[in-house]
Every structure is written in structure tokens, then in C-alpha cells.
Amino acid sequence: MTSLDHPGPTAGEGRRRPAVMADVARLAGVSHQTVSRVINGANKVAPETQARVEEAMRLLDYRPSSVARALVTGRSRTVGVIGFNTTLYGPASTLYGIERAAYDADYLTSVVSMPDLDRDSVLRASERLRRHNVEGMLAVAPHQAAIAAVAQLSSQVPIVCVEAGPETDIASVQVDQRGGASAATRHLLELGHETVVHIAGPRDWQEAEIRLAGWRDTLINAGVSPPPPRFGDWSSASGYAHGCELAAQASVSAVFCSNDQMALGVMRAFREAGLSIPADVSIVGFDATPESGFFSPPLTTVRQDFIEVGRQGFDLLRRMIEQEEPADRRLIIPFELIVRMSTAGPRAR
Amino acid sequence: MTSLDHPGPTAGEGRRRPAVMADVARLAGVSHQTVSRVINGANKVAPETQARVEEAMRLLDYRPSSVARALVTGRSRTVGVIGFNTTLYGPASTLYGIERAAYDADYLTSVVSMPDLDRDSVLRASERLRRHNVEGMLAVAPHQAAIAAVAQLSSQVPIVCVEAGPETDIASVQVDQRGGASAATRHLLELGHETVVHIAGPRDWQEAEIRLAGWRDTLINAGVSPPPPRFGDWSSASGYAHGCELAAQASVSAVFCSNDQMALGVMRAFREAGLSIPADVSIVGFDATPESGFFSPPLTTVRQDFIEVGRQGFDLLRRMIEQEEPADRRLIIPFELIVRMSTAGPRAR
């Protein structure tokens, strides 16, 4: 009698069709609506009824379907993340921060990471996410092209840019890149170096451009005219290549690299050329990867709290989704200069 | 007349309620079922009708709802990933591999990463994912405790363990850890070292245990009795600590570290102690992180193709979901020994 032609799942260890709300209702002898009330904050349910329903849920190993709920409420409690190479330390950490914050706020995180981050990839990724009814999106999108694509999307769906974006008015969270670059450069200047060479990241990365600007402006403010910057691709290999060239120039006494990996490559090149760090050349990196404290010598670098960037990014998005007008749509996370052993005063070469 | 009290979205740039299938149908002058047919492989739709429907979709900026589709088909085309610290190079790369493969197969990837990976965390993460109606799950779960939890789940939902698991019969994909550890150890032995010290990963990590076993067995097979292994926590700091102690022991001439980060710490400790690598001590790592080729000196290490592990892991899961009986439920991905400059023959100290 409790089972019709549409048989409820066997109680206990039943491995049949998963139980649905109607099965629970039948077993508990109530309507499915009452079951629903028990699930979402049991407001006006008699304690005894509630207990019976909960027991039935337990017995049937019942799990509410977010899909069905999403259909009727119009809320999927899912946010999408558009990433690219999430293998790198920065993006991976940011993703982790987003993910943790989402979990704590009872949201699920869906990730699409594209091999490239051009306009088209971003659009395709967002298309995929929107079809899956995400309520909003985070773009871990440091590319200029990606930012442009995000700007276009932002009129259609709540979206937050992390690690990017002061030009347009889209919501964003990022570390104070300019300040970090400036502090790194100033640190070297204050040690007595006459000038600072900069190995920048790729030109189409916004972070790279901002650090470049921070470095240049700091030099100019100090009255020294910036040497031509060099451009790497974030990899140690590119740092190594530039390092080999720099090692041949006797005038180089301080190098500021736009990330730790390139700094590692530069250090390797200098060492091979017989130069010692920091006696002959001082080096500063950026990011403060966990390994950077164990380079030889330990690297002076600028810490970015990627996890915090992710957390704040998600929280900003959540507020946009839930219509709480956020205090500020553009958040800046402070940097921290970590002085270790790769920097010292200059000496004649 | 095309609009009732329930107004369709304005054509063109309309920013109103997003269009649904019925809106498209109305605009194209067909039934919603015909629209559905156009969307999913237009089988028996007249070319002219199809064109009209497509035009209507374009005009209304229509996007099918995966949620509604999932509800009726019972297929969400979403897989879940249970991770933990996805900040590390290995897990981050594996995740990326999973994600790419899923994208290519038209699945979406939802990620839940827990700070710890004990039994309870895994269960909570999977609960969250199952409520969101994922069709299967990947566990990037190298912990013993996590593996046990996964084994329990595997009877209820398709699940694949990546980077883990030969003990039970759950589906898994992993690199040949034992072979890699063995090759690393043999490499040092063949260079003439009398024995090899091992700095292992945490005891509750399965990978760490397998590498430890590979190292031990190789030594035993070569007739040398293994020195007591040391245990780190994967961090450079732990490698550094062990390195400081080892540097004091004159007998140490070869060290095999269970990952590159610890190897970096060891190298740093040796250098500080005035030892030179590889002249005084040879060092081998594991993982082949992109930076390891630019350590000083470049590190001899064992490459794991994490991305391939992720790809194969997803593919295995997909086949389980789609009921194609997979050829093999337990996949082993080959390793590659990369000999660089941190290893050489021994010399008296």
C-alpha cells in the first residue's frame, strides 16, 4: 500500500532508483510539501511530524535534488569560474580561495579553464557556464583581451574579475600591483643601487603592465631614467635567457623580476656566469611562492595573498547575486614586501 | 498577439527575463517541441523551419537551460572533483587535465576542495556534489583515509581515484610511483653511490608510501640495507630541516627526495653547510616541476604527467557513466627519469 506500480526504493541499503521527496512523504505518511518544509528551515511543522520525516529521509538515504530546486527557484547556487592555466601558483591559489569561500557560503563552484585566454575563449567558456545556469561568474583573467571580453559580458550576468581590471568599471579584486612593484624598486634604490633593471611579464598581461608602470614611475620619481625593460613569459626559462644577457653587462647591479619563476632563472644564469647573489647582483621577485624562501639565496619578493583575493572575489560576487549592494565594487588587497637574502647594497664589479 | 500577459522578452538587445524555449517557439511560429528538435540534432526538421527557429534563437539571445534538461533527462553532464590543497603543482595540474578533458567531452566540472582530506571531509564533499546531481566523481585523493572514504562511496556513485589506490578495487589512475622511485634509486646506485638516503613524504600519503617502498626494495635488491628513511611534509622547509641534519653526516653521498620542493630545501641546507652539489652530494627529486630545471644546479628528477593522469581519469569516469565497459579500471601512467645536473658519481668526503 505504500508502494504503487512506481515502487519506492527499498528501505535500508537499497541500491535502486534514488529516493525522491514523494517516497519520503509516503513513508512518513505526510504530503511532499511537508517534507519540503522540513528540508528548508522547518517553520511550521509539528516536532513529532518533523521527526517522522527526518527518520524517513534517513531510512531512504534521501538527498534533495539541487537540479529540481534550481528549476523552480531560478537559483542554482552555483558560480562559474573562467580560468586559463590554473597550473600556475597564483591562479591555482586564487581558485582555491574562491572555492573555499563558495563552499562556506553553500555555493558550488564550476570551473572552465581554457588553454588560451583570448576574447573568444572567454566567450566560449562563459557560454558554457551560462547554459549551466550559473548565477554569476568569476574570471581569473589577467589578460587584456580577456578583460575586454569580461567587460562585454558584465552587462548580461554578474561577473567579477580577479587579478585584473582598473580600466573599466567592472567589479574586480586584485592585489596592489603598482604598490608592490614600487616597493620592490624602492627597496633596491634605498640599498644604494643606481638603477634597477626590470624583467617584465608578457605585454598582454595586465598585472605585468601595472608592475612595469610601478617600476618605471618609481625610478622616474627618484630621478633616474629607467633602462629599457625586458619582457619574459613568466617561465624560468625566459628569466634564464635574459639573465644570461644581463650577466654580460657589467653595469647591472639590481634586477626586479615580475615573478619568482623568472627570478629563479635569472639567479641560475648569474650563478653560471660566476656572479654571486647578492654580493654582485641583487634580485627581487614577485608572488612569494612557497619555494622562494629556499632558493639559493632565499629570494626577496613581494607577497600576494592569492587566497584572500579569491575569497574576496567570491564574496563580492555573492553580494552582487544576492542584491546586497556591496560597499565597493573594486577591491585592492595589500601586498607585503618580504626581504630575504637576495638583496644587498651594490659593490663595484 | 505574440505576447500574452506573460510577455516575451523584447527582441534584440532586450535585457528582460531571459528567453525560454516557448518564446523562441512563439517567435518562430512553431511548437516548443520543434525548437527542442532543432537544438538537439535536428533530425526531422524542414530546413526552412530550422532556419526560422535558429533565427528566432539568435534574435532572443536564447540559451537552453541545462538545469531543466537535467531534470527531465536525469543527466546533468556534470562531474564533481573532490580535491584538497589544489595549490600544489601536482593536484593543480591534474585538475587542469580533468577539466580540459571534461570540456572536450561536453561535461562541466564542479570542484570541491577541502582543507583536509580525512574521511569526514571526503564524505562531506561528496555529499555536496551528489546533491548537485553530478553524474560521477573524481577524487584527487592521495591520502589513505581519503581512499577509504572513496571506497565506501564507490558502491553508490561512479567514482575514480586519481593519484591513488591499488589496494582496493576502485577505479584509479596514477603514475607508476614505484617504478619512478626505483629508477631514481637505481640511477644513484649506478653512479657508484654505496647507498641512498630517502626523504619521504608524510606517512598517510599513499604516493609517499609507494615511493618509499620502491626505494627500499631497490636497495634491498641491490644488496644494500636501507638506511632509516626520514619523513617530511612535502614542503621545502621540511626538506631544509632534514638537509641540515644530513649535512652533518659525512657518510651521506646521495639523497632521493620524494618531491622537488623538499629537494630544493635539502639543496639549500647543503649549500649553506658548504657542500657542493653534485660534487659532494647527489640529489634526486620527484615530480619535475617546471622550476626544477632551474634550481642550482638543475635537479635530476622523475617526471609525472599529471595532465595525462587527469585526462585519463576523466575518460575512465566518462566511460563508467556512459556504461561503456572500460578496458581497464586501473590505469598506470608511465614516469620519466630526467637526469640533469644534481647527480654525479661519489667522491670521498
Add this chain to the structure above:
DNA sequence: GGACAGGGTGATAACGCTAACATCACTGGC
């Protein structure tokens, strides 16, 4: 003692889609 409030519950209608069947016009074979 009748009206009224309100706690507790159930019935019914969505949500946006696909599955399954029904319908209708053609075509071609005998």
C-alpha cells in the same frame, strides 16, 4: 457562542525542458 487568529497541513500549479505518442499531409505501390 460566534468570529477570528494562527499553527499545521495538503492540493495544485508552476519551473523549462524532453519523451512518447498523436496527427496530418504527402508519396508510391498494387
Add this chain to the structure above:
DNA sequence: GCCAGTGATGTTAGCGTTATCACCCTGTCC
């Protein structure tokens, strides 16, 4: 000329939830 076959479409009924409203009770107030 009639029937079967088939291509193109429409109609209806769900999928598993929540929203909404209607309905019972009970107790309380004047």
C-alpha cells in the same frame, strides 16, 4: 483509388522540487 509508409510537426505528460493558496483544527476574545 486505397492503404501503408514516412517526413514534419504538434500535444500531452512528466522530471522533482518550491510557491501559493486553501483548508482544517484548536484556542481565545468579546
